[in-house]
Amino acid sequence: AQKITQTQPGMFVQEKEAVTLDCTYDTSDQSYGLFWYKQPSSGEMIFLIYQGSYDEQNATEGRYSLNFQKARKSANLVISASQLGDSAMYFCAMREGLAGSARQLTFGSGTQLTVLP
Amino acid sequence: AAGVIQSPRHLIKEKRETATLKCYPIPRHDTVYWYQQGPGQDPQFLISFYEKMQSDKGSIPDRFSAQQFSDYHSELNMSSLELGDSALYFCASSSALTSENTEAFFGQGTRLTVV
Numbered sequence: 001a002q003k004i005t006q007t008q009p010g011m012f013v014q015e016k017e018a019v020t021l022d023c024t025y026d027t028s029d030q031s032y033g034l035f036w037y038k039q040p041s042s043g044e045m046i047f048l049i050y051q052g053s054y055d056e057q058n059a060t061e062g063r064y065s066l067n068f069q070k071a072r073k074s075a076n077l078v079i080s081a082s083q084l085g086d087s088a089m090y091f092c093a094m095r096e097g098l099a100g101s102a103r104q105l106t107f108g109s110g111t112q113l114t115v116l117p
Numbered sequence: 118a119a120g121v122i123q124s125p126r127h128l129i130k131e132k133r134e135t136a137t138l139k140c141y142p143i144p145r146h147d148t149v150y151w152y153q154q155g156p157g158q159d160p161q162f163l164i165s166f167y168e169k170m171q172s173d174k175g176s177i178p179d180r181f182s183a184q185q186f187s188d189y190h191s192e193l194n195m196s197s198l199e200l201g202d203s204a205l206y207f208c209a210s211s212s213a214l215t216s217e218n219t220e221a222f223f224g225q226g227t228r229l230t231v232v
Contacts, residue, residue: 037223043205047222047223091160104152110159
């Protein structure tokens with residue numbers, strides 16, 4: 001079974017509008033971390049936001065927020081007030097185990113976001 | 118702030134040649150991870166090192182080997198290169214001593230093209 005599922009291969013959003021990128025995960029671990037990364041066409045992997053499995057509050061970082069629904073095993077990324085520079089591939093990833101456990105990340109297949117002027 | 122440094126940024130090799138990719142982690146980070154991202158694919162975990170010892174192994178071909186040195190930098194050695202090895206290779210570093218989101222730090226990647 002896929003550990004990270006991103007069901008939207010591509011998404012379009014109008015500039016200045018909000019967009020939600022979906023991510024569901026599968027793990028039997030109680031401790032895990034969820035990450036979102038942005039990968040522009042230049043190829044670099046840019047960290048956006050992190051949610052720990054024990055965090056009760058949804059994570060927020062500027063225009064990025066993570067809608068964490070633990071019972072549903074979903075960790076959707078919400079980008080508010082989209083900008084043209086947000087056009088990129090977005091990856092959801094999971095680390096199973098405790099933070100600092102030196103465990104690797106498992107990535108989803110990504111969502112290509114295009115912001116329209 | 119210092120980031121993860123990878124070299125070279127771009128590399129072109131012929132089939133059956135060898136390649137060495139280098140990764141310099143963030144200072145005081147003790148763990149290094151290598152990922153391979155093929156064209157249009159998501160990153161796949163290859164191997165990781167903690168305190169200079171192999172920590173975890175993923176889908177790394179036998180033709181590849183890696184190590185972490187005393188200064189914590191790491192090298193990924195790739196031999197008998199094949200066309201399918203063409204990919205973006207990422208290194209990431211973390212510190213096992215912290216409880217924060219330690220996997221956030223990726224290098225800019227090395228783009229390997231095998232011709």
